[in-house]
Amino acid sequence: MELQERKVDRHLIITASGRLDASWSEFFQEHLLQRIRAGEHHIILDAAALSFLSSMGIRALMAVYKELRAIGGTFLIAKSTSMVSETLRKSGLGQWLSDAPLPEVDPARKHPGVAPVAPSLEHFPGDVDSGLRLEIVDAWRPWQPVDRQRSRELSFPRDGFGLGIGGAGASYEAARNYLGEFVAVHGHVAVQPPDERGRPDCLLSEGEFVPSLHCAQALFCRGAPGHLLRFRAADDHPCYTVSALLEEMFTIAATTTIGFIAAGEIEGLVGAALIASPGRLHEQTEVGYPQIKEWLIFSGERVFAREQAVIVGVARKIPEHSGSEENSPVASSSSLMATGRRSIRSHMHAAVLPFQMLPNGPIASMAMAARLFGGASPRAVLHLVNDDRPGDGLGESALFQGACWFGAIVEGGDLL
Amino acid sequence: MLEVKNLSKTFSPGTVNEVRALQGVDFTLAEGGFSAIIGTNGSGKSTVLNAIAGTFQPDEGRIILDGIDITRWPEFKRAALIGRVFQNPFAGTAAEMSIAENIVMAMKRGRRRGLGWAVDRNTREEIGARVRALKMGLEDRLDNPIGTLSGGQRQALTLLMATWLRPRILLLDEHTAALDPKSAAKVAELTSEIIARDKLTALMVTHSMQQAVAMPERIIMMHRGKIVEDYHGEMKRRVRIPDLVETFNRVTKRDLFSESAAVMLMGQYR
Numbered sequence: 306m307e308l309q310e311r312k313v314d315r316h317l318i319i320t321a322s323g324r325l326d327a328s329w330s331e332f333f334q335e336h337l338l339q340r341i342r343a344g345e346h347h348i349i350l351d352a353a354a355l356s357f358l359s360s361m362g363i364r365a366l367m368a369v370y371k372e373l374r375a376i377g378g379t380f381l382i383a384k385s386t387s388m389v390s391e392t393l394r395k396s397g398l399g400q401w402l403s404d405a406p407l408p409e410v411d412p413a414r415k416h417p418g419v420a421p422v423a424p425s426l427e428h429f430p431g432d433v434d435s436g437l438r439l440e441i442v443d444a445w446r447p448w449q450p451v452d453r454q455r456s457r458e459l460s461f462p463r464d465g466f467g468l469g470i471g472g473a474g475a476s477y478e479a480a481r482n483y484l485g486e487f488v489a490v491h492g493h494v495a496v497q498p499p500d501e502r503g504r505p506d507c508l509l510s511e512g513e514f515v516p517s518l519h520c521a522q523a524l525f526c527r528g529a530p531g532h533l534l535r536f537r538a539a540d541d542h543p544c545y546t547v548s549a550l551l552e553e554m555f556t557i558a559a560t561t562t563i564g565f566i567a568a569g570e571i572e573g574l575v576g577a578a579l580i581a582s583p584g585r586l587h588e589q590t591e592v593g594y595p596q597i598k599e600w601l602i603f604s605g606e607r608v609f610a611r612e613q614a615v616i617v618g619v620a621r622k623i624p625e626h627s628g629s630e631e632n633s634p635v636a637s638s639s640s641l642m643a644t645g646r647r648s649i650r651s652h653m654h655a656a657v658l659p660f661q662m663l664p665n666g667p668i669a670s671m672a673m674a675a676r677l678f679g680g681a682s683p684r685a686v687l688h689l690v691n692d693d694r695p696g697d698g699l700g701e702s703a704l705f706q707g708a709c710w711f712g713a714i715v716e717g718g719d720l721l
Numbered sequence: 722m723l724e725v726k727n728l729s730k731t732f733s734p735g736t737v738n739e740v741r742a743l744q745g746v747d748f749t750l751a752e753g754g755f756s757a758i759i760g761t762n763g764s765g766k767s768t769v770l771n772a773i774a775g776t777f778q779p780d781e782g783r784i785i786l787d788g789i790d791i792t793r794w795p796e797f798k799r800a801a802l803i804g805r806v807f808q809n810p811f812a813g814t815a816a817e818m819s820i821a822e823n824i825v826m827a828m829k830r831g832r833r834r835g836l837g838w839a840v841d842r843n844t845r846e847e848i849g850a851r852v853r854a855l856k857m858g859l860e861d862r863l864d865n866p867i868g869t870l871s872g873g874q875r876q877a878l879t880l881l882m883a884t885w886l887r888p889r890i891l892l893l894d895e896h897t898a899a900l901d902p903k904s905a906a907k908v909a910e911l912t913s914e915i916i917a918r919d920k921l922t923a924l925m926v927t928h929s930m931q932q933a934v935a936m937p938e939r940i941i942m943m944h945r946g947k948i949v950e951d952y953h954g955e956m957k958r959r960v961r962i963p964d965l966v967e968t969f970n971r972v973t974k975r976d977l978f979s980e981s982a983a984v985m986l987m988g989q990y991r
């Protein structure tokens with residue numbers, strides 16, 4: 306079997322010659338799914354030279370079709386021989402067959418076929434004016450005991466998103482031994498229980514029910530993110546680090562404090578998670594090295610490649626003219642942490658989910674959350690770090706492609 | 722029932738070769754339960770079995786078998802209660818002696834010597850029947866020296882001998898690891914059969930995740946002298962090889978948590 310492809314407008318035309326049978330179906334399926342991941346959502350299979358289609362081949366076509374249908378893409382088979390057409394019709398898959406002529410490259414265009422799938426960065430402005438109101442719970446500074454007085458139960462309605470450290474329970478006392486990292490995205494909450502074995506729990510806002518957690522830390526943005534930025538790795542840009550994405554977001558939002566959600570295919574995540582609840586810390590607890598190993602698990606390498614991340618964060622840009630980072634009030638007092646760029650500080654958590662393709666173009670963060678959290682349970686929730694150790698540092702978390710929803714924080718940001 | 726309480730053992734303490742082979746190992750094996758120990762190389766799996774068998778004295782901790790504290794019992798005294806099979810098929814049998822003689826020796830394990838090796842007719846019939854039950858065609862070769870058998874056949878006989886007297890506990894240390902895949906599968910099958918039939922309490926060290934998932938009702942995972950995971954009950958029934966791999970990865974990842982990583986993380990947890 307041999308595959309050739311060409312790009313005509315939004316379509317990817319794949320010419321397959323030879324037999325699509327058990328020995329080739331896997332190769333074929335993998336290749337096409339890879340192209341879909343790379344953003345090709347409208348695929349036409351030119352089957353003129355496809356001599357045979359076995360049931361394994363049909364299964365591969367079915368996998369491709371299902372993937373495309375789920376993201377609003379299209380899949381057609383053109384110019385097929387009567388043998389292949391017959392096979393498909395008998396299998397009840399005649400709707401894939403197309404009699405229309407293949408789309409042609411417009412000869413007037415200068416560089417036919419080389420147009421990229423989609424620009425590697427695409428901005429969709431929304432209701433920019435609304436802005437985000439930030440709510441903060443600041444009852445825990447590692448590695449001191451949680452300040453019981455300042456901890457609060459926070460509910461996570463659909464009109465907001467955030468992150469923090471919290472646990473579910475009827476009261477703080479009931480939750481104190483279960484405080485772990487969480488993300489909340491439009492009523493979907495994923496919270497990592499603070500033990501090494503645990504899978505994250507999911508809470509979902511449904512009907513009257515609004516999930517809530519007793520929080521030792523929380524940064525919750527109320528309101529709708531006004532901007533959408535779609536990004537995709539390109540040849541000159543193999544992936545996007547979180548700080549590179551933040552840089553773009555700050556440029557677009559033209560402000561210094563933003564709240565954001567980023568969903569996308571993972572190149573690698575670097576982070577840590579609590580394996581013991583901070584609610585267990587008391588005045589005498591000493592947390593240095595090696596005790597920290599009893600409290601945190603560290604990813605130790607770039608993890609979860611090719612899976613899906615939903616990263617939620619709050620970030621601040623330090624104006625270049627404000628002098629050195631060390632002298633800036635933001636750097637010393639804030640609950641924000643260093644990123645890969647000196648001028649940007651952020652606090653972010655990531656929920657890891659099995660990879661799912663997102664449709665191209667503008668997509669609402671609400672719809673994304675329903676799709677990603679509704680489909681499968683999260684594998685982990687991580688506190689992301691910038692591992693800048695000289696020599697063996699792992700760097701920052703990065704994504705290949707995806708979407709960022711973000712907006713200016715117009716209220717509460719000064720308390721960061 | 723076997724209770725292992727807070728067992729610790731350091732080899733070559735105070736020297737450059739110091740190894741903290743066991744660091745507070747704690748578990749209880751229910752009567753008639755079949756458990757596996759898996760773990761990275763050098764994690765202390767064999768050391769746990771050796772401690773139970775009495776090959777050495779632990780630095781700390783207790784071993785209680787059927788309510789009796791045997792921690793200070795010498796190895797030979799425990800032998801009557803414990804059946805063992807090792808990785809090496811040549812370890813458990815005497816090569817120049819016949820199958821029947823080897824079995825008779827096993828039958829007299831832990832008893833007074835001096836009864837001689839003479840094999841009476843009843844005994845011989847029992848030996849024949851139990852060897853036939855192995856379904857390895859060895860019942861016609863009872864008088865052949867054991868040294869003439871294949872590794873798989875020898876290991877099957879070692880298993881038979883180790884369980885002949887229905888030991889209070891059966892210890893298996895990678896007893897199929899040195900065999901070819903087909904013999905290994907056969908011996909694994911026999912192991913499950915015998916343990917189920919005689920309702921033995923058994924503890925099996927294995928490197929095969931496939932065996933760990935398929936055979937016992939409990940999996941204890943060790944790393945660096947500690948138990949890091951204990952799958953039993955419903956959890957064990959649901960566990961699959963990828964879950965074990967993931968747990969291994971997570972556990973070994975802890976070793977990447979160096980002091981410099983700690984310093985970095987301290988600065989990034991606020």
Ligand SMILES: Nc1ncnc2c1ncn2[C@@H]1O[C@H](COP(=O)(O)OP(=O)(O)OP(=O)(O)O)[C@@H](O)[C@H]1O
Nearest residue numbers: 732733740742760761762763764765766767768769
């Ligand atoms: N008698 C001994 N003297 C000194 N060191 C020992 C002794 N027995 C075991 N050790 C050491 O204790 C550690 C644990 O060994 P053990 O044989 O229990 O590991 P294991 O989990 O069975 O590994 P493997 O999978 O390689 O069989 C190893 O570092 C080993 O070198």
Ligand SMILES: [Mg+2]
Nearest residue numbers: 766767768926
């Ligand atoms: Mg061993």
